[in-house]
Amino acid sequence: MRTSANPIIADLRDRIQHLEGSVARHKAILPFGVPEIDAHLPGGGLAYGALHEFAGGGVGTVDGAAAALFAAGIAARTKGKVVWCLARPDLFAPALAQVGLHPDRVIYVEAIREEFVLESFEEALRFGGLGAVVGEVVRLPMKASRRLQLAAEGSGTIGLMIRRWRRPTEVGDFGHPTAAATRWRISVLPSEPLPVPGIGRARWLAELIRVKAGESADFVVGACDVQGRISLSSDTADGSGETRRSVHSG
Template identity: 45%
Template sequence: MPPPRSSAAPTLAELRRLTESAGGAAGAAGPDAAPTLPFGVAGLDAALPGGGLALGALHQIHEGGPRGRYAATAVLFAGGILARLDGPVLWCLHSRDLFAPALARVGLHPDRVVYCETWRDAEVLPAMEEGLRHRGLAGVVGELTRMALTPSRRLQLAAEGSGVTALVVHRLCAGEAAEPEPSAARTRWRVAPAPPEGIDRRMDRRLGRPRWRLELQRCRGGAPGGWIVEACDAQGRLAIPAVLADRPAAPERVLRRAVR
């Protein structure tokens, strides 16, 4: 990972330079335009108002299971979303464990990311709010352990004002509740690794695009749901695993023979 910037001043200066060069194109649409980013997964897009993830809004992502403290899968999900948007990204760090090559594998090149050393929630929130004022950004990511209702409203209003998408990746600490607090976020997602099943165990060990269990826990104007998806590819796109896609079922005797 490229070394994060050591102070806020150089970070903001670089941010201004990058957003000026971007010309304010990303996120320039007002709230009436209601732009969205489709995931390309029919059932998932159908559950979201407008057929995709609302841009210029605040979204929460947290990871289920024992790895919630590191949120590696949640980080990749966020990276895949931002990979499909134009412009630089401001990433407010919780610690120095963000692995840039992993982000590159889901399509978010490290050269697009401005790293902001924040470390504490009290520093992350104002840094995110400042970043959301720069219209040329593809998005602003903040790694938080907690986010109360009032700060979430400030972030949502800032995102609506500039059209820049805000993503909060929750880094749960030991002893904390497994679910984030109520907030003003447009959506709340829970993502976790999903092990392959049945005949696909052997295939995934060799061909292995990882699988995620993706849950839309809350969506303003939408329908919560859950999906098994293949992890983001090098263009940041999700997919439905081949064995779960619509196709004729194989005869039962063939499946039994293949499992043996």
Template identity: 50%
Template sequence: MPVLSPSRSERLAALRAEVRAIESAGAAGVRECLPFEVDAIDARLAGGGLATAALHEITGARPEPGDDAAATLFIAGIAARLEGPVLWALSRRDLFAPGLALAGLGPSRILYAECGRDEDVLAVMEEGLRHGGLGAVVGEVGRVAMASTRRLQLAAEEGGTTALMLKRWRRNGEDPLLVPSAAVTRWRIACVPSGALAVPGIGRPRWRLELARQRGGEPFQLVMEGPDHEGRLALPAEPSNRSDQTDRKRLAA
């Protein structure tokens, strides 16, 4: 019996994973979801929230530190509302733990894995997802092949664990979401000016959320306030939003 070379074996394994991912995606049916608990978002997401056993990609809208930090905190807020420890595979040492804690993700819940290459990050993510005992697995990467995202999607489904991929801008300036992906949702996060305060101080951060792609739904954009200490986003406290919320409360009563 001929012995397959390592490279050929890896290609065959990747192809098998792709086929299984496609088959499982078609048979998945109704997914369990994590709602944002904000009607403006949940009503536009297929299933009413983020599919929990799935891969989601997030990037800063521009190659700027502010947008990169906003994307990181968006991920932290999601992970904070999932039960269980969070495995975070790092590509570089620039995470600010107090900032993650302000978004609801305290240091006692995070397991850090320092990885030097994107390939190592992907391997750690896959192992963590297949473990099945984690609340979420976060990985920071640059460019990722379609086959790799399919493997992660399959691993997330098999382990019942949420995969959150922070796609970072590289020096060539290419949009991280231009490369095709098997992710169920793909997000761009951009900083926008905070609302004016009645007294001197720093207002709650505001972001423009762009859902660039979602499986089974349409893309959309919204301006939201960043996560509170429980990882929850909110609509900006503007008159139009307050009146909408008041109307809904009256109808519910």
């Protein structure tokens, strides 16, 4: 019995080591390039091979658009094609180009129902070889988010899920937990003041409301530039110039 079992055990060990090695290779990081933000993220940035979640800070379309542009800026800084899954054909492609995500990089997948958005998102994550996979949904149940997280872990692709509300009553769904590695809430703030009259760079309040093995925090940032990069605003909402931290979130 011992002799016949040894090859089986050895084979299982080889498979486990192979799987562990695969996971380790996929643990790459996409930093924001802003030390104050990257310091709050394990590894110094957003993890590839993981699901990240974004929502507007209010029920209006303005905050929702800011959340979409925040996610698009992240996707713009990856390498390769980006799959964008959605059920509402109202995405404004020129706005994505302004934050560095050019049309020639994006493959749009339009679904007639949100369930199909989740299916397409998962399939694209499992495909691998993509820069990022972006999705737009109202609800993200825990079970579905776990499937997406596992799919991202398996391929090493970064998954960016945007929560979009059709009516105010749906906002409460964002309070339910998901398996996302990070969860962000983005709100529009007045533009940065200029020394002369004119239109300053748009500003957002980026709330990191959950991060695994990290601490949540708020950041006042300048909106994504043409390369998808944000910057820490020199004039924060409360005038302190300091990052505001909240309770620990694991």
